[in-house]
Amino acid sequence: MNLLNNSENYTLVTGASSGIGKAITKEFAERGHNLVLVARNKKVLEELANQWSTYYKINVLVVSINLQEENAAKSIYEWCQTHNIKVDALINNAGIGLFGAFEKLSIDEQIKMIALNVNSLVRLAYYFVPDLKKHKKGYILNVASIAAFYPLPYYSVYGATKAFVLSFTEALRHELRHSTITVSCLCPGDTNTNFFNNAGNTNKKRSLMSPKSVAKVAIDSLFDNQSVIFPGNMKLVSKVPRFILKKIIARRVSKYKL
Ligand SMILES: NC(=O)c1ccc[n+]([C@@H]2O[C@H](COP(=O)([O-])OP(=O)(O)OC[C@H]3O[C@@H](n4cnc5c(N)ncnc54)[C@H](OP(=O)(O)O)[C@@H]3O)[C@@H](O)[C@H]2O)c1
Structure with missing residues (x-):
């Protein structure tokens, strides 16, 4: 390892190869944090690490791994232990969506999505919490979605994974309130990334936030110890009563081409 920065601490970002995760790594890099970049696409991660x-002038390390594998989170944690990488911020961002009628989508792909969006996030938090507690200040940022606040037809399993992430994160934040760890949940709305194409949703979006603006609000608010982080005007959306949100969403999805 060719180390440029004397600080021993690292920020570990999952889903660092594109979209919101990539923008988050840039935001941390600009603030001088050493980074561990995690995703599957090794070539892209290595290019980013170089840049x-x-x-x-920070240290950037790469872990290319499929987080849907059961042992992935443990392997990452053990790799950090072996290489004496001290992680003081864990950014659980990697996630995918699957768009379509529940019974028409592959059940195996939907279960794999749960493995990524839920299982890997929970496992990474589980392995890293004891070490994060040893730092003067430690951080966990879990990426959910504004969809955590309402059921989302045609993204039914995806929406449920994000409701899980929000609930888990708020509960964990409470449990760790007397520790040195800040736990926050990021709830973006529609953002201009590969997410929709990868999910199989080609419907046009009316307005999209930039990953850069989402990342900036996310990191500023994490350091400001905010519990749930709403980029753009998503805070307003979260305040709308659920029965009204359900009607708005039902109207919106009725226009979708499936
Ligand atoms: N875009 C939106 O409108 C939006 C809105 C709300 C919430 N979010 C959430 O934001 C997060 C980031 O999504 P994004 O919009 O930035 O999408 P994206 O551009 O598609 O990025 C997804 C990231 O996750 C990684 N990833 C996917 N499958 C993986 C796997 N099996 N193992 C390891 N890494 C994997 C991808 O890297 P590799 O392909 O290299 O593995 C990529 O870096 C997700 O949790 C998503 O649910 C997005």
């Missing part, structure tokens, strides 16, 4: 380390 960020050269430009920002």
Whole structure:
């Protein structure tokens, strides 16, 4: 390892190869944090690591792994232990969606989505919490979605994974309130990333936030110890009573081409 920065601490970001995760790594890099980038696409991660380390004079390490594998989170944790990588911020961002009628989508793909969006996030938090507690200040940012606040037809399992992430994160935040760890949940609305194409949703979006603006609000608010982080005007959406939100969403999805 060729280390440029004397700080021993690292921020670990999952889903760092594109979209919101990539923007989050840039935001941390600009603030001088060393990084561990996690995703499957090794080539993209290595290119990013090269760029960020050269430009920002930080240490950037790469772990190319499929987080849907049961042992992935444990392997990442053990890899950090073996290489004496001290993680003081865990950013659980990796996630995918699947768009379509529940019974028409592959059940195996839907279960794999739960493995990524839920299982890997929970496992990473589980392994890293004891170490995060040892730092003067530790951080966990779990990425949910504004969809955590209402049922989302045609993304039924995806929406449920995000409701899980929000509930889990708020409960964990309470449990850790007397520790040195800040736990926050990021709830973005529609953001301009590969998410929709990868999910199989080609319906046009009316307005999309930029990953950069989402990442900036996310990291500012995490350091400001906010519990649930709403980029853009998503806070307003979260305040709308659930029975009204359900009607708005039903109207919106009725226009979808499936
Ligand atoms: N875009 C939106 O409108 C929106 C709104 C609300 C919430 N979110 C949430 O934001 C997070 C980031 O999504 P995004 O919009 O930035 O989408 P994205 O551009 O598609 O990024 C997804 C990231 O997750 C990684 N990933 C996917 N499958 C993986 C696997 N099996 N193992 C390891 N890494 C994997 C991808 O990297 P590799 O392909 O290299 O593995 C990529 O880095 C997700 O949790 C998503 O649910 C997005």
